[in-house]
Amino acid sequence: MTISSTQKRIISLLADGQFHSGTELADDLSISRSAVWKQLQGLNGWGLQYSAVSGKGYRLDHPLELLMEEKIKAVISDQVGALISSFEIYDQIDSTNRYLVECSQNNAPSGSVCFAEYQTAGKGRRGRQWVSPYGSNIYLSILWRFQQGPAAISGLSLAVGVAVIRALKQHQVNDIGLKWPNDIYSQGKKLGGILVEVSGETDGPCCAVIGLGLNLFMPEADAENITQAWTDLSKVTGQTLLIRNHLAGSLLNQLLPVIGEYEGIGIQTYLDEWRSYDCLFGKVATLFIGQQQFDGIVQGIDANGMLLIERPDGSVQTFASGEVSFNSSVPS
Ligand code: BTN
Numbered sequence: 001m002t003i004s005s006t007q008k009r010i011i012s013l014l015a016d017g018q019f020h021s022g023t024e025l026a027d028d029l030s031i032s033r034s035a036v037w038k039q040l041q042g043l044n045g046w047g048l049q050y051s052a053v054s055g056k057g058y059r060l061d062h063p064l065e066l067l068m069e070e071k072i073k074a075v076i077s078d079q080v081g082a083l084i085s086s087f088e089i090y091d092q093i094d095s096t097n098r099y100l101v102e103c104s105q106n107n108a109p110s111g112s113v114c115f116a117e118y119q120t121a122g123k124g125r126r127g128r129q130w131v132s133p134y135g136s137n138i139y140l141s142i143l144w145r146f147q148q149g150p151a152a153i154s155g156l157s158l159a160v161g162v163a164v165i166r167a168l169k170q171h172q173v174n175d176i177g178l179k180w181p182n183d184i185y186s187q188g189k190k191l192g193g194i195l196v197e198v199s200g201e202t203d204g205p206c207c208a209v210i211g212l213g214l215n216l217f218m219p220e221a222d223a224e225n226i227t228q229a230w231t232d233l234s235k236v237t238g239q240t241l242l243i244r245n246h247l248a249g250s251l252l253n254q255l256l257p258v259i260g261e262y263e264g265i266g267i268q269t270y271l272d273e274w275r276s277y278d279c280l281f282g283k284v285a286t287l288f289i290g291q292q293q294f295d296g297i298v299q300g301i302d303a304n305g306m307l308l309i310e311r312p313d314g315s316v317q318t319f320a321s322g323e324v325s326f327n328s329s330v331p332s
Contacts, residue, residue: 021058154267175187196208281299
């Protein structure tokens with residue numbers, strides 16, 4: 001079921017988190033009070049929790065700042081604006097990554113940018129679902145084309161992680177780090193994730209869709225579907241955040257130049273900074289690759305962004321892929 005324009009208007013009216021009476025909403029929307037009630041009932045399905053209190057009216061349990069193109073663009077520098085070829089915000093979509101992969105097959109150019117308020121089939125790494133309730137987090141995908149083949153951009157997702165940390169630091173979010181290869185972590189829990197989907201020939205050119213999911217405020221009811229230890233920015237900062245548009249603009253300011261310049265400069269430029277955010281370094285951990293598991297002490301990343309693990313026999317092994325768990329015996 002899609003979000004109707006009436007429901008979108010109700011959400012906009014309730015976004016301030018204050019009580020609004022049924023009569024007020026009905027008058028604003030030129031519909032009956034029972035029609036308001038009916039429309040509101042559909043909101044729970046998108047992760048929007050609200051309270052109805054007699055004598056007061058309706059209130060969203062958590063205020064929202066809906067994404068607005070002009071507010072995001074107001075934050076973007078001219079230089080970054082010039083890198084954007086298309087800019088879309090979907091109220092509802094299956095997956096911003098899936099959508100841009102489809103656009104890439106229809107020759108969409110570099111710099112296609114897509115945000116969504118709500119994803120019905122958000123994709124995480126390793127076939128996981130990315131829990132994407134309405135209006136509370138960031139779901140962003142960027143399409144970029146490269147002259148060379150996939151091997152030339154193998155470390156891109158690490159560089160993207162650095163760009164995300166830079167943007168968060170601009171918003172005074174400092175208690176954050178990166179968990180190889182590209183999870184955004186805070187206090188041992190996942191705050192965000194990056195999914196890079198690459199298509200193209202081995203010899204190039206290739207096309208990447210870079211997807212970022214960042215938890216700003218995750219309603220507990222939706223969190224029940226998350227299979228990893230998670231956190232969100234409201235927990236990390238202790239603030240009820242209403243900075244989605246500003247943060248979305250800051251993310252684009254940091255991400256687009258990193259992605260656009262990556263082919264020319266590669267991972268080397270980002271290695272030291274990535275290492276400074278490495279929250280696995282020195283930890284006893286287990287790397288899972290399919291059915292195999294490798295225990296040891298994480299020794300950071302090598303010059304190509306690959307994971308180094310010191311094994312119990314003292315040897316250091318290099319890994320290009322896998323899932324690291326450092327606080328349990330199964331992949332988190
Ligand atoms: C991960 O599992 O860590 C990667 C999560 C990536 C989620 C984002 S949300 C925006 C974009 N669209 C998707 O369907 N997935 C990515």
